[in-house]
Amino acid sequence: MVREITLGQFMPGKSVIHRLDARTKIVLMISYIVFIFLCKNFISLLIMSLFSLLVIMMTRISFMKYLKSLRVILVVIILTGVMNVFYGTGDVLFQWWQLTITTGGITNAIFVIVRISMLMMVSSVLTYTTSPTDLTDGLERLMKPLTLFHVKVHEIAMMMTIALRFIPVLLEETDKIMNAQKARGADMENGSIVQRVKALIPVLIPLFVSAFRRAGDLATAMECRCYNGGKNRTRMKVLLFTAVDLTALLFCLIIFSGVIVSNCFFGSFATV
């Protein structure tokens, strides 16, 4: 059951999006986040949504996978959507006790819902199509200027790589330990909340112990190979900025300018 979480899972493939340089994808995703919040009217929101759907289709990963990533934050989406319906200005459509629904509220709710869902799905595009190593490599390269301020960029990137790498390992381990404790009669599905939290102890303690053991083993193994990160270290896979990346950048530039143009010409509907 723990294995069903798809958030942040790499799915190998050969699509154009897969082949893009990790740096390009990171930069574009960050600018995408900025621009989806800059959308002021339905036209720009439509441009951005269509663009996201196009990118999602280009990854050639089933749309169900993206919907699944939405399921994780479904509560957040519904909650913010409902809240926004009641906080808005404009024509009153419905009023009962303290609650008023206005046209502005509904517009805001639609904007918030679309924005959060698109945000989640497009971030999934990044994590689905970029292997964890490429991702941290890309981040390391992008953060390189920070070394001037004595930020240990390489170390941070290494820690991220290791953390990502061990997520599936730890999930599998959790599964095993849960089974072992269930076999000894641990009851994790029934009982009050307090009882269920208590029932987690037999799972969490072995899990922590094993995580520390793995970390220790890994550190020893790295030291044995004289690992010495950072300077003068070469890479097995060098990130390459190619014509595909340039095309992608230009294409996104056009889309993003479209958003700005539509913002200027068609006024703003949303107040959030």
Added chain:
Amino acid sequence: MAVIRTEKIRFVYGAGTSFEKTALTDVSFEIESGEFVGIIGHTGSGKSTLVQLLNGLLRPTEGTIFLNGKDIWEKPKKIRNIHFKVGMVFQYPEYQLFEETVYKDIAFGPKNMGLDDDEIDQKVRNAARFTGLREELLESSPFELSGGEKRRAAIAGVIAMDPDVLILDEPTAGLDPLGREALLSQIADYHKVRKNTVLLVSHSMEDIARTADKILVMSHGQKVMLDTPEYVFSKVRELEKIGLKVPQITKIMMLLKEKGVNVDPSVLTVEKGLNEILNLLSDANNNCSRL
């Protein structure tokens, strides 16, 4: 009477998803009460899935498992009782220790069964004795023990539930030869004293040959055979076809027989093989002196 009977069980991992994978197909067998059964098979042959089905951790996609004549999934809400009746020791069980003291950890199972303190105390001490854990270790932290002692403590935690059927998945993996030997003979002793049913999953043909009354051979999610060790290990060709071997000593005796030496090729343990060869030599000596 058969303590465990399976009827055409089939198990599919991730049924209904794109990762669907059939682990077992049409497995039917019976295990008599009090038998010591070895389960062998190549990696991925479905051994581990099978044992998890037997103690109710997994539910068969199709087919039925009977424990003492009753379908174990008759009342899905009461499946915990099956966990208590069919004790399961997983691979590398020492990684599941979590309590402050070894005593408390062994008592985890009996406590979940809802026994009173006196009964728990008795079961914990019995289990510790069966697995050869020294009394003074019971009050120390499980994380201070040596690897072998941890393994024993974890196995004791399952034995303490007094299961009718005890399943051990590769209990000797990662132990040194002496530790293996000791643990196996302790399990065999436990089986003799308690007279319950023991299922032992193992890669080591030697371990199985020495301890088991019967052997269940699995390959590609199917039962190949369930029979006595003598019979199973006489089917060298079938075993080799599915990537399994016979015990080394049996192989040697078979090769000797092929070369025309008059030995019994169904010998399964080194001790018996040694006797066989010594007998042969003394016979030969007698013949020589007669000439």
